[in-house]
Amino acid sequence: MGGDVDGYGDLIAAEDVLLFVNAAITATGQREFHAGAAEQQLSLSFLHAYMLGNYREPYAAALALDINDHNAALIIRGLLESAAEATAEQRRTEGRLIARRLALLPPQRVYRLFGELRRAKVNNRRTRAILREWLAARPDQTLDAVKYRAGLKQALRHAHLPAAAAETGAFLFGPAARGRFEAPLLDAWRRAHYQQSALYELPYTVAEGFARTHRIPRATFLERITPQLTRLERLRLQESARGAGVDSVRADAVELGRMPLTRLASYVLGLAPADRLARRTELTAALRTAARRAAGAEAGQWGRVAAVLDDSFSSSGSGAKRRRPLAVALACHFLLEALAGRYTGLWTSGRTDALLARPTGPTPLGRRILDALDTAPDRLLIVSDGWDNAPPGLAAEVLRVWRTRLDPDHRTSIVHLNPVYDAEGFDVRRLAPTVPTAGLRDAEDLPALVEFARFAEGRTDLTELTAHLAARTARFLAGPGSPAGRTTGANSEPGEDT
Template identity: 60%
Template sequence: MGMAADLVAAEDVLLFVNAATASTGQREFYDTADEQAMSLEFLHEYMLYNYRDLYAASLALGINDHNALMAIRGLLETARNATPGQKATEGTLIARRLLTLPPPRVFRLFKDLRRHGVNNRRTRAIVRDWIKGLESPAYHAVKYRSGFKAGLKHAHIDIGDGELRDFLFGPLAHKPYTTPILETWRQAHYTSSALYKLPYTVAEGFAAKHGIDREVFLARISDRMTPLEKLRTGEDPVDPLALLNESAKYHGPQQIPWLTRLAVRVLALPLDERAARRAELTEGLRRFAAVEAGELAGTWGRVTAVLDDSFSSFGSPVKRRRPLAVALACHFLLEALAAPGQYTPLWMSGRKDPLLTYPGGPTPLGLRLIDALETGPDRIVVVSDGWDNSPPGLAGEVLRVWRARLDPEQRVDVVHVNPVFDADTLDVRALSPDAPSVGIRDAEDLVSLVELAQFAQGLLGLPELMAYLDGRVRRYLGAH
């Protein structure tokens, strides 16, 4: 490749990573679900057939689960186009990424592979190894029976456990079961008391079957709910510190974005409740942010954040307040990363209390950037969908003049992280050529995205990007 071709390839890879990090194919504030899905499908196909090695490497870059599954399926579907060396690397990356995905997503992938007739030897081996690596196959069979069965049939796996095989292919014909959870599942068909010994998602179906009141059911099943299930249902009061203690018990390979999930849940609370519980909720978010920052806490120097709580931060009916939640979670994480007492948050609305923020008003990004530059920071992080509209285009002009006249040596690091994929441009909406813009799904990805932003500026080309990706892949696989 020549220098120009290298630059195009690097831009293509970053374009894909931005999209695969920010978009989940769902409706956004400015785009429909169909527009999002169509743009994503195009980018996946383009990367798969033009940069297969880099496409596979993206599995180690923290792209979101939706796009990771699309990439895994694409790689498995086109196995005939891969060299033996590519197949070996891809197989290792796929196996590793499957371990980090929630089991229901993996089982849906198995169904999808079966529906599309993807049944090459590598696919069967990956499915077999994942299923046989389950610590509690009976538990997963009860929770995800149809997906479990689809995986066994598709990969021609002999599960080796006759009782489990009976449960999957003729569950009520076998009685009684000696495996406790299988027998409890069978009894729950006939007696409501048995369902409270089952996992929450399974018990929920039985509760509806027996006509049990929702409040009564939740009160009795709460002891069997995982911290994530408690957070997702929203039925119980949010208790961040209790959640922190419970989440510490979960050290599996799945990287759950607790800080962002908690921010989503906090923003769903009424403003009055947030105000009344300000100290408790703030402390909880700060504790989660400190855990996420880890060894990097206090190492980023003087940091100023420009945070978008304009009307478009509402997101969409299917991603309600998601962009605002990412901004809120980033706020607490940046506070933890900055040197003590050296963090300045600037919300688009001018609000001072992050706990009381809500979507509303225009997006004066340019004005907030001027305010941010006046604080004399080492680093500015902008968390916004990039729709600079008050006045339009001012942010780009501010950054152009700043870089050209006042900071040509780039002493101040400016990074824009965008939680919204723009289907029309096949990228996240950028503020300016003078500041890199990268896609973000969860605040937990912020540190790695700031690292990746150096490539988005065009200062480094494809060889450097390839070396970076190779290092990320080796760390990703070597650490596990």
Template identity: 65%
Template sequence: METYADLIECEDVLLFANAAITSTGQREFYESGREQRFSLEFLHQYIHGNYPDVYAAMLALDINDHNAAMIIRKVLREPGSGDGALIAWRLGRMSPGRVYRLFGELRRDGVNNRRTRAIVRDWLNGRRDLAFDAVKYRSGVKAAVRHAHLRLAGELGDFLFAPRRRVRFETPILEVWRRAHHESAALYELPYTVAEGFAARRGISRAVFLERIAPRLTRLERLRLTDSARREGVDTRAELASMPLVRLASYALALPEAKRGPELEAALRASAARAAGAYAGTWGKVVAVLDDSFSSYGSPVKRRRPLAVALGCHYLLKELADSYRGLWLSGRSDALRARPVGATGLGRRIIDALELRPERLIIVSDGWDNAPPGLAAEVLRVWRRRLDPGRKVSIVHLNPVFDAEEFEVRRLSPMVPTAGIRDAEDMPALVELAGFAEGRTGLAELKAYLAERGSSR
């Protein structure tokens, strides 16, 4: 039998997991960035103070990089807490720029214990091309090396701390950087973000720069620059099918509806098929209620992010299900033409979904049910208590938005579990995590799940 304290801890851990998956401390549709940051910092302080071991173990879950960095920063402040191998694994999944920012924050915090220096040293030694990092993230590498008390012999040390000591570098990327100060042609051999600064200082036109730097662009840079490059008459299109699902969905939603053609549809299907992997076709008959109301626009800093998550989930569910039907709140039948419009009338759409008798009902929404308010909660209450007490239909609510005022992702009803979601690819794991919220019990099972996820890394 679990104690009342166990139930409270389980509730707290699930609440924090949802926040760490969805919130990045940025402005949302209903709340400012300041409110988001304040609420998120409070949750980190609360969980870290009350459940330090569970707090550190959260790195094994599919939380976003913003919260992973916050956890690592807090854990490294306290010698002996957390799993060093898990921290190293998580750092390996984060973008280099974010890791260097984290190292800079640790330096400003004065966190310089032996374990921290070892983690920084091992991460730097594990970089495939530290010379490339030194060019692209020069200040970050320089600060990390100093903070970890490392000695970089040879060219790399000179490049970071005394670049004028050498008239020539043998390492190609370092020599290209040196030449770029004198030769315009050399800057097109540099990473895009570095070359862009050189081009601006030399007054090189945007069109010429984009055309010549195009071969050096990464996949994400190509996707991000597609529209601006097209205006300059330059084609930088990426291989769309290789992009992450929600990022590709965001790109699709940013295009005018007339330009969302068969090529984009095929790319979304291919990306979803790759994300489904071994789960493809294993979820039986699935119906999804997908929120494309006006609040799915998100905010100016997270433009159309909630809608992109819903669109990504739509394509992924097609691959996961043996039989699938997606019901948009707007009533549209062409998912690729989705746009944020109208009120959030979840209740009636949930009724439509349940009438189709699915094995699984997945609801992707920010949870602001307002047309009429509270109908979705009442529908789910009656369904669970009167019509399906045996839970033959599995119902999960996935919410891409953190509610800072309530310190959690907004729930539709206590009758169904809610899990935060940021990337559609994480859906299978999140549906499994949401299962721990059924009845708000299962602390022992939840801790075992976290331990298993951590040990498998």
């Protein structure tokens, strides 16, 4: 009897961990199509508190997985605030995980996190050491002093640290006392207060504020600041610049192909259909280039693949995450095309031109799943928010019959990937108990999440899951790249909350 009770407890624990991982991948505390921001934040706060209080080690290990930056920052804050509750061994492992993850987070998010720790009066020795090491590893503190002036200033004060250079310290804490600065970037910031030409020597995000102060016309500003734009800024500003009559802010095909796949898909969906048609060759080539890069060594190795891709009206997302679910589906379409030996992509709308995808209509997942299974795939991937409504419940019934009667031996691997967090259910919405569901933030994470989805089939052994987390943690701490290959440079500005 005791063994059965222990086994049941392990099953519950494994399900709790999987539920949290799905939430940490998809939820950002922002409004979704079916739920408001307040609901998202309340649901997510409960999950973090529950995991920290009951499963501290898996909670920390989530930093090694493909979770989004919002939840990574929440985990780091939770671990540092509750350091007194951890054992010495836990603190050592957590310290390494935190340091590694901080190195991969966008710098503005890290400075925001340090500000939250300061306001929460978290200033123990480990926190100061982690902050000191992160600041020491920054490639250019002069750039940080200009771009993230308030954040860097607070961080140095909070940890009682000196600036890397005396001149940087003077810039942060007493710029008015210096007539000029030797560092060109610092002096450009000083001169930009009264000299318009100096602002074009600054990073775009800093120069934009000075441009408003000097009342410089938008078109003039964009034309002259173009050389300072990062690749992501150029991509984000391209259409608005063209609307202002500025053609110099343009990402060419090579630059587009270097963009992360999901960000590129978001950009494509932001273009008018006429522009997509006019640039079909360029945009398709860029998407396929990004997809091949994301596929890596697995390109062409997945055999016969079919995908059901949700472009129903709910894929429009929300004002905070505009067209995000559809962008993930579009990116998955091109990635699966690269991974497959033979690929069939089916959109819920029946549309056959992926480049012209738009959110429209109901979600007839059941019918599209039947169509996909007719192609006899080795793998079936369903990318959807799980709101099957045309007719309701058909997808679950199709999957149940297929798995229990027609394919009990699992000749066809089926995985549901859901890019939307369901605040009410504290998880991503599932289609059927017989099919594993995993949260999906970026299409680039798809291969790893398909592997991870085997733990979500309802028969997970906690020991096996713990071993998987330990292996991922070891690779994360040893490897040079991020969990999903995403890094944000010092001079980049993410265009969305990741």
